Amino acid sequence: xxxxxxxxxxxxxxxxxxxxxxxxxxxxxxxxxxxxxxxxxxxxxxxxxxxxxxxxxxxxxxxxxxxxxxxxxxxxxxxxxxxxxxxxxxxxxxxxxxxxxxxxxxxxxxxxxxxxxxxxxxxxxxxxxxxxxxxxxxxxxxxxxxxxxxxxxxxxxxxxxxxxxxxxxxxxxxxxxxxxxxxxxxxxxxxxxxxxxxxxxxxxxxxxxxxxxxxxxxxxxxxxxxxxxxxxxxxxxxxxxxxxxxxxxxxxxxxxxxxxxxxxxxxxxxxxxxxxxxxxxxxxxxxxxxxxxxxxxxxxxxxxxxxxxxxxxxxxxxxxxxxxxxxxxxxxxxxxxxxxxxxxxxxxxxxxxxxxxxxxxxxxxxxxxxxxxxxxxxxxxxxxxxxxxxxxxxxxxxxxxxxxxxxxxxxxxxxxxxxxxxxxxxxxxxxxxxxxxxxxxxxxxxxxxxxxxxxxxxxxx
Amino acid sequence: xxxxxxxxxxxxxxxxxxxxxxxxxxxxxxxxxxxxxxxxxxxxxxxxxxxxxxxxxxxxxxxxxxxxxxxxxxxxxxxxxxxxxxxxxxxxxxxxxxxxxxxxxxxxxxxxxxxxxxxxxxxxxxxxxxxxxxxxxxxxxxxxxxxxxxxxxxxxxxxxxxxxxxxxxxxxxxxxxxxxxxxxxxxxxxxxxxxxxxxxxxxxxxxxxxxxxxxxxxxxxxxxxxxxxxxxxxxxxxxxxxxxxxxxxxxxxxxxxxxxxxxxxxxxxxxxxxxxxxxxxxxxxxxxxxxxxxxxxxxxxxxxxxxxxxxxxxxxxxxxxxxxxxxxxxxxxxxxxxxxxxxxxxxxxxxxxxxxxxxxxxxxxxxxxxxxxxxxxxxxxxxxxxxxxxxxxxxxxxxxxxxxxxxxxxxxxxxxxxxxxxxxxxxxxxxxxxxxxxxxxxxxxxxxxxxxxxxxxxxxx
Numbered sequence: 001x002x003x004x005x006x007x008x009x010x011x012x013x014x015x016x017x018x019x020x021x022x023x024x025x026x027x028x029x030x031x032x033x034x035x036x037x038x039x040x041x042x043x044x045x046x047x048x049x050x051x052x053x054x055x056x057x058x059x060x061x062x063x064x065x066x067x068x069x070x071x072x073x074x075x076x077x078x079x080x081x082x083x084x085x086x087x088x089x090x091x092x093x094x095x096x097x098x099x100x101x102x103x104x105x106x107x108x109x110x111x112x113x114x115x116x117x118x119x120x121x122x123x124x125x126x127x128x129x130x131x132x133x134x135x136x137x138x139x140x141x142x143x144x145x146x147x148x149x150x151x152x153x154x155x156x157x158x159x160x161x162x163x164x165x166x167x168x169x170x171x172x173x174x175x176x177x178x179x180x181x182x183x184x185x186x187x188x189x190x191x192x193x194x195x196x197x198x199x200x201x202x203x204x205x206x207x208x209x210x211x212x213x214x215x216x217x218x219x220x221x222x223x224x225x226x227x228x229x230x231x232x233x234x235x236x237x238x239x240x241x242x243x244x245x246x247x248x249x250x251x252x253x254x255x256x257x258x259x260x261x262x263x264x265x266x267x268x269x270x271x272x273x274x275x276x277x278x279x280x281x282x283x284x285x286x287x288x289x290x291x292x293x294x295x296x297x298x299x300x301x302x303x304x305x306x307x308x309x310x311x312x313x314x315x316x317x318x319x320x321x322x323x324x325x326x327x328x329x330x331x332x333x334x335x336x337x338x339x340x341x342x343x344x345x346x347x348x349x350x351x352x353x354x355x356x357x358x359x360x361x362x363x364x365x366x367x368x369x370x371x372x373x374x375x376x377x378x379x380x381x382x383x384x385x386x387x388x389x390x391x392x393x394x395x396x397x398x399x400x401x402x403x404x405x406x407x408x409x410x411x412x413x414x415x416x417x418x419x420x421x422x423x424x425x426x427x428x429x430x431x432x433x434x435x436x437x438x439x440x441x442x443x444x445x446x447x448x449x450x451x452x453x454x455x456x457x458x459x460x461x
Numbered sequence: 462x463x464x465x466x467x468x469x470x471x472x473x474x475x476x477x478x479x480x481x482x483x484x485x486x487x488x489x490x491x492x493x494x495x496x497x498x499x500x501x502x503x504x505x506x507x508x509x510x511x512x513x514x515x516x517x518x519x520x521x522x523x524x525x526x527x528x529x530x531x532x533x534x535x536x537x538x539x540x541x542x543x544x545x546x547x548x549x550x551x552x553x554x555x556x557x558x559x560x561x562x563x564x565x566x567x568x569x570x571x572x573x574x575x576x577x578x579x580x581x582x583x584x585x586x587x588x589x590x591x592x593x594x595x596x597x598x599x600x601x602x603x604x605x606x607x608x609x610x611x612x613x614x615x616x617x618x619x620x621x622x623x624x625x626x627x628x629x630x631x632x633x634x635x636x637x638x639x640x641x642x643x644x645x646x647x648x649x650x651x652x653x654x655x656x657x658x659x660x661x662x663x664x665x666x667x668x669x670x671x672x673x674x675x676x677x678x679x680x681x682x683x684x685x686x687x688x689x690x691x692x693x694x695x696x697x698x699x700x701x702x703x704x705x706x707x708x709x710x711x712x713x714x715x716x717x718x719x720x721x722x723x724x725x726x727x728x729x730x731x732x733x734x735x736x737x738x739x740x741x742x743x744x745x746x747x748x749x750x751x752x753x754x755x756x757x758x759x760x761x762x763x764x765x766x767x768x769x770x771x772x773x774x775x776x777x778x779x780x781x782x783x784x785x786x787x788x789x790x791x792x793x794x795x796x797x798x799x800x801x802x803x804x805x806x807x808x809x810x811x812x813x814x815x816x817x818x819x820x821x822x823x824x825x826x827x828x829x830x831x832x833x834x835x836x837x838x839x840x841x842x843x844x845x846x847x848x849x850x851x852x853x854x855x856x857x858x859x860x861x862x863x864x865x866x867x868x869x870x871x872x873x874x875x876x877x878x879x880x881x882x883x884x885x886x887x888x889x890x891x892x893x894x895x896x897x898x899x900x901x902x903x904x905x906x907x908x909x910x911x912x913x914x915x916x917x918x919x920x921x922x
Contacts, residue, residue, distance in 0.1 A: 007916040021920070083782025099589045103564050108593070120779045121836075123809040123829040124859070125738045128560045132569070148820035151778055154811050154832050157824060161812040186820040207782070250922045268792065269730070269771055277586045288783035295787025308791040310730055312773060317612055318581045320895060321544025321668070322749035326756030328891035330769040331729065348584040350615050351622040359609035359647040362905035363618060368584040371615050371903070375582075378898035381913050385894060398585070430789035433846060434781060437839035442832070444823035452842050455468040459482070461711045 001236055002405050003394045004250040008384055009257045009335070017332075017387045019260065028256055029246040035419040036244035036252065042415075048426065049204030050411050053212040054235030054404070056202075060227055063199060063214050066177070067221035074139040075106070077222050078116045078129075080155045081143030081215070083292075084207025085179075086119035087285045088216030088407075089143075093117075094281040095403050096225050112224045113139070121151040130159065135166055135175075139222075142178045143215055145201045147185025150438060179214050206426055208289050209414075211407050226400050233404030241412050251412035254337075254391070258413075259420040261335045261389065262309045270309045271327065274339035275316035275376040278398050282339070283313030286410055293414045293425035300424055307421050317375040324379065328386050336383060336390040339406075340376055343397040344369035462697055463866050464855045465711040469845055470718050470796070478793075478848045480721065489717055490707040496880040497705035497713065503876075509887065510665030511872050514673040515696030515865070517663075521688055524660060524675050527638070528682035535600040536567070538683050539577045539590075541616045542604030542676070544753075545668025546640075547580035548746045549677030549868075550604075554578070555742040556864050557686050573685045574600070582612040587619065596627055596636075600683075603639050604676055606662045608646025611899060640675050667887055669750050672868050687861050694865030702873050712873035715798075715852070719874075720881040722796045722850065723770045731770045732788065735800035736777035736837040739859050743800070744774030747871055754875045754886035761885055768882050778836040785840065789847050797844060797851040800867075801837055804858040805830035 011018040042048050053059075079089045093101065093115050102114040116133075118126060140159055144152045163172045173196045180187040182200035191198045199214035210216065212234050217227045241251045261267040270290060272283040295308030314323050316338070327334055350371070352364025363371070383390050393409070395402045418425025440449035472479040503509050514520075540550045554562065554576050563575040577594075579587060601620055605613045624633050634657045641648040643661035652659045660675035671677065673695050678688045702712045722728040731751060733744040756769030775784050777799070788795055811832070813825025824832070844851050854870070856863045879886025901910035 003921050005916055005921045007920045010917075010920060012917065013915075082779055085782075086779075087783070099586055100593060104593065120738055120776065121829045121832050122736075122738045122778075123805050123807055123833070125560055126829060127807050127809050132561060132565065149782075150824065150832065151782075151836070153821045154824050154827075154829060157811050157814050157821065158809055158829065160814060186815075186818050189818070190815065247919065248922060253922055268794075275583075277581055277583045284783075291784050291787040291791075295789075295791030297790035306790065306792055308787055310771075310773065310787065310791070310794070312771065315581065317583075318543055318547075320892060321546075321610075321612075322548070322745075323752050324895065325889045325891040326752040326769055326771065328756075328894070329758035329767065330752075330756030330771070331767055333729075333771070344584050346584055346588050348588050348619055350618050353618050353621060354647070354651065357647050357650070358906065360614045360618065362900065362903055363611065363615050366615075366903055368582045368587060368615060368619060371582050371611065371899075372584070374902045375612070375895070375899055377913055378895040378902060381898050381911055382895035385911075386891075428786045430786040430847075431781060433789070434785065434836070434839040434843035437842050438832075438836055439823065441835045441839060442823055442827055445819065450842055450846075452838055454474075455466055456471075456473060458708065459468045459471060460464055460466045461709060461714055 001240065002402060002409065004253060004409070005392045005394060006253055006257055008380065008390045009261070014384060014387065014389055018389060019257070024256070025247065028260065032246040032249070032252050032256055033244045035416050038419045039415050046204055048415060049202045050209040050212065051238055053205065054231045054238055054408070059200070059214060060217065060231055063217045064221050064227060066197065066199065067218060070139060070222065072111055074113050074137055076116065076133050076138040077113045077141060077219060078118055078133070078138060079141045079143055079219050080118050080152050080159070082119045082149060082151045083288060084210055085143035085145070085149070085152065085215060086117045087281070087288055088211030089115070089219040090117045091211065091281040091285045092216055092220045092225060092403065093223065095278045095398055096220070096400060097223055099278070101223070110224060113222060115219055115223050118155055121154050126155065126158065130162060135163055138175065140176050141219060142176060142187060144187055145181055145207055145210070147180045147187035150435070153186070177218070179218065208292055209411055211285070212404065229400035230404040233401030234408040236401070237405040237408040238412070251409055252416055254409070254413040255416035255420060257391065258309065258335060259417050267333050267335050267389070268309045269312055269334040271312045271314050271334055271336045272339070273314040273316055273319065273336055275372055276341050276344070276398065277315065279339055280313070280315050282406065283315065287311045287313050289410060289414050292428050294417055294421055294423060295430070296421070296423035297430065299422040305423070307423065316379060317372055320375060320379055327388065328382065332388065334388070336388070338376060338380060338390060338392040340373070340392050340394045341398055342394065344372065345397070462701065463863060463870065465714060465870070466853045466855060467714055467718055469841065469851045470722070475845060475848065475850055479850060480718070485717070486708065489721065493707040493713050493717055494705045496877050499880045500876050507665055509876060510663045511670040511673065512699055514666065515692045515699055515869070520661070520675060521678065521692055524678045525682050525688060527658065527660065528679060531600060531683065533572055535574050535598050537577065537594050537599040538574045538602060538680060539579055539594070539599060540602045540604060540680050541579050541613050541620070543580045543610060543612050544749060545671055546604035546606070546610070546613065546676060547578045548742070548749055549672030550576070550680035551578045551580070552672065552742040552746045553677055553681045553686060553864065554684065556739045556859055557681070557861060558684055560739070562684070571685060574683060576680055576684050579616055582615050587616065591620065591623060596624055599636065601637050602679060603637060603648060604641070605648055606642055606668055606671070608641045608648035611896070614647070638679070640679065669753055670872055672746070673865065690861035691865040694862030695869040697862070698866040698869040699873070712870055713877055715870070715874040716877035716881060718852065719770065719796060720878050728794050728796050728850070729770045730773055730795040732773045732775050732795055732797045733800070734775040734777055734780065734797050736833055737802050737805070737859065738776065740800050741774070741776050743867065744776065748772045748774050750871060750875050753889050755878055755882055755884060756891070757882070757884035758891065760883040766884065768884065777840060778833055781836060781840055788849065789843065793849065795849070797849070799837060799841060799851060799853040801834070801853050801855045802859055803855065805833065806858070
């Protein structure tokens, strides 16, 4: 079970800048009880579905069975999904599968399929991928809760035609599985009409909270991830957060401290910095979750607020040679959330070569795993000495239970943070305008195109 | 040649929020003349080397010859380099090589090598990669200007020992090429002692400005990129920016408008959002360049300023379903810089299937390339309607000349911005502390370890 360490947000460890623990134990703990009750209330009304996903064992069984049923028929699985429909699958792949999975031969993948996520209608990506894959041995998972996401539908149409030309129209349906709303939408209707297998996205689970639904579970199951372990980890964290005592609720502490930093501490930029490449995609998943949930124009009573923290992703040790300079010396507007991994697996010994060369000699006898962790400790301490707050989520190792717990921890923190900001963390009204304009520009019935492009040529240089 | 369109930063196109062009033509243009002279002065003193890299034809020839000399001896090239020593190579690979390059067979790569960048001493990445590659057919390019970067040196030691066990100590040198300082440092000494081939990083070119030096050129040349075209594009942009007239200098406009937005407009978060996957890595390269150059504790006279914008990377259309909600509705603290690509290559027709389904039917007859570009236009217009500024850098296509020009445009803008902020864009003093602590924790002679970790267990949840 991951541990959240918030000492470096607090005055005893970060004198002058950190928060007084008495305040955290006092007014902020009181406020958190209200937040907790608010969220429990919405949950009881059935508005927030992700809390219950770890316990949806029927769904998990169905996902696993459907994954098993494909056996080894396919050597490639391609997820067509954008935003929350793609990020979860990519995060699970990059964290839990052997690195370079798609470059490995069948044996190196334990005879499991490659996994691609097409999350962009970029012809420069899509064309070459379709040319390269043996489409006869490729299964496409079209993921769209609404069943009408323009980018995903466009990809579906392009691929469907290619498949049809290759395997014949009657066999096309065998290459698709749709993950969509259980009752409505275009994908649902097509699936019903053509007998394409489907998996449901529960109606009270939005895209960015869907990684533990079939949206993330099915691609994971297809590539051999133990989805029961993933859900068990998520469930354990969900249980862990069933308390209105702030000091005992890790999601509560995460939300409360980051909300306070953003709104009172002048630190609205929240950096997620895992140490280790496998969690890079998790940081991108967090960016969507935190940014899209909390970045809102109006509060829940409709008053204009234009609020929300800006999430930023980084990766250690790499970003010590990129973004760290700004984090250390720039404006005091950031909190860094480190993800630490205790057991790195095979640590890789650094040999004592060039022992007489001062710049290299001291490295011999250590391991790469040790170096990576020492760099994390050093960066944490350097930030502390510079008076810059941070917190750390410590994982024992990067495995399915830890990932499940991490997803749940950050999801719960996000809805708590929504309550603290006073906004609805479950909607995303700000993305509708560009969708409408896109529809207008493409000539969709009922949408109009604005006039664009009376740019002054003098300001085109 | 890329075109910078800044209309959507200005009042005529962005009423109430945009800048009055008269001010840009007046006081800001005047200020820019000083900035230009300041930078030209530093350049004349030999302090800023990157301007001259397009004209270093001897170096380019040497790089190309050295790349040619390896012929088809190696099927893998692995760059060991962190920060500016790795980002340039990864950016060039992802932008200019066919997508999925490393997954392709020899024929799909035109018999050119795969290209990996190891930019993190993460054993979970390094071990499996070394296990998977045929090291007998792998060439390692160790890139470190100082010749003492801990992470890179550790990787070098691990790999050297593996190679030695595999091919014998006498053949190890044939698997390395060092890119480092032309006269000093540990790598230089080892190369001289052992006869390992080297390429120089000019002493007046820092890591994050080094992509057009052998640091970026050699990996590019090894994988068939026309480095002459890259340099020609960079050179053309360098020439283009040889004017102190703000309205004619794209780098000047970029720097001036972003500096103004950050310091007077309350918009210190600068989002680089290419439309297209191939430029994703370019956005990470920009993040280092902009963040590490401008995020500084003190100005050039030593006064504490703690300044600098926060660069953020995004990718369209994908991030319309992730970060866009925050950009549209959150705090008015961001400027989005779009990268648009006119010619997407093979545009991929969207077939008119499911024509009777309203949610899909309108897509038929368009292309993926058109969809991607329409989405960009729609997002730009949506931001404008929300009163949020943006600018666009328009590329004809993603090719070597365009990349060269882009690198140069942003590098020049960065040193101009440094002058506007009053900081030194060429140093990075803030990363030294964590390096010293790392050395101390690893027991390097002359460094001491701080005591870390008296964390209060009550705040570990």
